[in-house]
Amino acid sequence: MGQYELTVVLPGKSSSAKKKVVQERIEKLIKLLSGKINSFLDWGEIPLAYKIKKHTEGVFLHFVVELESKNVKSLSDKLKTEEDIIRILLVKCQKRENTKEKSE
Numbered sequence: 001m002g003q004y005e006l007t008v009v010l011p012g013k014s015s016s017a018k019k020k021v022v023q024e025r026i027e028k029l030i031k032l033l034s035g036k037i038n039s040f041l042d043w044g045e046i047p048l049a050y051k052i053k054k055h056t057e058g059v060f061l062h063f064v065v066e067l068e069s070k071n072v073k074s075l076s077d078k079l080k081t082e083e084d085i086i087r088i089l090l091v092k093c094q095k096r097e098n099t100k101e102k103s104e
Contacts, residue, residue, distance in 0.1 A: 001066040002092055003038070008079065009087040012045055012057025022084050023061060033075055035067035052086045064093075 010022060019042065030037055043060035052058065067075065072090065079088045 001036075002069055002072075004065050004067055004072065005089075005091050005093055006063040006065055006075075006079075007089045008061050008063075008085050009048075009052065009058040010061070010084055011053075011055045011086055012048075012059060014059045014084075018084060019059060019061065022082070025082070026061075026063065026079070029075065029078055030063075030065055030067065033067060033071040035065050035071065035075075038064040038066060040064075055086060058086065 006026070008022070008026065010019065023040065027037055041062045043062055045057055045059050048056055048058050072092075076088065076090050079085060079090075
């Protein structure tokens with residue numbers, strides 16, 4: 001399984017109930033695709049650099065998930081059909097090599 005970072009953007013001024021519903025839907029979808037959520041962060045409401053579907057602010061939800069590579073496209077496609085989500089970003093995490101700093 002690969003590790004991925006998923007960030008979704010909801011319209012600004014989304015209620016906490018709306019955020020909770022979307023979060024639960026995403027968690028259910030990931031579990032349905034045999035994935036695992038390692039962490040979740042609510043980044044809150046952030047001004048957007050440009051308008052997305054007439055919104056100038058967005059509520060950002062960030063997940064770190066483990067998912068089989070064959071299920072990534074399914075997850076992305078299903079999230080794009082969610083009417084409460086105005087944008088998604090799903091990227092694979094790079095494995096970092098263990099580097100030791102030289103001390104002088």
